[in-house]
Amino acid sequence: MQVAILSKSGGGYSTRRLLEEAEILGLYAEQIDHSLCSVRLSSDGSELFLREESISGEFQAVIPRIGSGVTRHGAAIVKQFEIEGAFSVARSLGIIRARNKVRTMQLFAKEGLPIPETLFSINPESLSAQIELLGGPPVIIKMQEGTHGTGVILAESLASAKSMCDTLYRLGTPILLQRYIEEAKGEDIRVIVVDQQVVASMKRKGALGEFRANIHRGGLGEAVQLTKKEKAIALQATKLLGLGVAGVDLIRSKNGPLLIEVNASPGLQGIESATGVNVAKAIMEYALRGSGRKRR
Structure with missing residues (x-):
C-alpha cells in the first residue's frame, strides 16, 4: 500500500514520525506538499498533479496535515484523493468544518455538547452588550480560523476588549467571543x-x-x-x-x-x-x- 502524507514540510516531527512508522509496517509513504498540487478538470474527468507530474491513482491512503493558511486548497486536494478512491484519515469536509470555529460551535451546540458560552457578531457598535451577554469581562477573543493558540486573546477589561475587537473588525478578521473559565x-x-x-x-x-x-x-x-x-x-x-x-x-x-x-x-x-x-x-x-x- 502507498500512503500520501500531505504536509508542506517533511522535516517536522509529526511527518517524520509517520514516515518512520510506515517503514516499520512495511508500507511505502511519501510526504507530498499539497500546496504544490493541482487538479485538472474537464468533461472527461479529473487528474491530480504534483507540480507537472500526474499522481492520480498512485496512493491508496492519505494522511492530511493541512496548515491553516491553505485550508481550502488543502481540503480540495484531499477531496480529489477521495474522488480517486483513496482512503483519508481526515475527510475533506471534516477538515473544513473543524477549521472554522463558529461552524464547529454551532454543530456542538445543536447536539447539546458542553461548550463555553460563545457569541459571534460583526457589529462593533453592540460590543459592550455582547460582552455583557457573556457575563462581562474578562472574555476570550478568538479568530474564527487559527491553530496552536494563535489568534486567541484574553481581554481582561471592557476597554481592552473594545480596542482589540475594533482592530480585528477593521482588518476584516472574523472573530468570536467566549466566556473566560477562570x-x-x-x-x-x-x-x-x-x-x-x-x-x-x-x-x-x-x-x-x-x-x-x-x-x-x-x-x-x-x-x-x-x-x-x-x-x-x-x-x-x-x-x-x-x-x-x-x-x-x-x-x-x-x-x-x-x-x-x-x-x-x-x-x-x-x-x-x-x-x-x-x-x-x-x-x-x-x-x-x-x-x-x-x-x-
Whole structure:
C-alpha cells in the first residue's frame, strides 16, 4: 500500500514520525506538499498533479496535515484523493468544518455538547452588550480560523476588549467571543482520537504568565486519566465532524468538562512525549485498515 502524507514540510516531527512508522509496517509513504498540487478538470474527468507530474491513482491512503493558511486548497486536494478512491484519515469536509470555529460551535451546540458560552457578531457598535451577554469581562477573543493558540486573546477589561475587537473588525478578521473559565487556571486537556478510539490524552499547562496551554506556546504536557464523560465528549465531537483522526481540546470547569475545539491535524510531538504512546503508529495502522476496507 502507498500512503500520501500531505504536509508542506517533511522535516517536522509529526511527518517524520509517520514516515518512520510506515517503514516499520512495511508500507511505502511519501510526504507530498499539497500546496504544490493541482487538479485538472474537464468533461472527461479529473487528474491530480504534483507540480507537472500526474499522481492520480498512485496512493491508496492519505494522511492530511493541512496548515491553516491553505485550508481550502488543502481540503480540495484531499477531496480529489477521495474522488480517486483513496482512503483519508481526515475527510475533506471534516477538515473544513473543524477549521472554522463558529461552524464547529454551532454543530456542538445543536447536539447539546458542553461548550463555553460563545457569541459571534460583526457589529462593533453592540460590543459592550455582547460582552455583557457573556457575563462581562474578562472574555476570550478568538479568530474564527487559527491553530496552536494563535489568534486567541484574553481581554481582561471592557476597554481592552473594545480596542482589540475594533482592530480585528477593521482588518476584516472574523472573530468570536467566549466566556473566560477562570477555574481552568491556564490548563486544558488534549485528547487524540483515532478511528473512534481514544489513544492518548494529556493535560497541558500554560507557561508562566500565559493563559493558553498549547505546547507550541511554551506549555507543558503530562499524561492524564480521562473521565467517562470526557471520553464520551471527545468521541462524539470527532464523530460529529466526520474525522477519523482528531485532537480534541477540553477544559475542566466547576460544572464539568467543556469542549473547546477539535483539530483535524493534531501535532504528535507533545502528546507522544508526555504520554509515551506511539500515536503515529496508531494513525498509520488506521490508514492501513481504512484502505483495506475501501478495497473490499
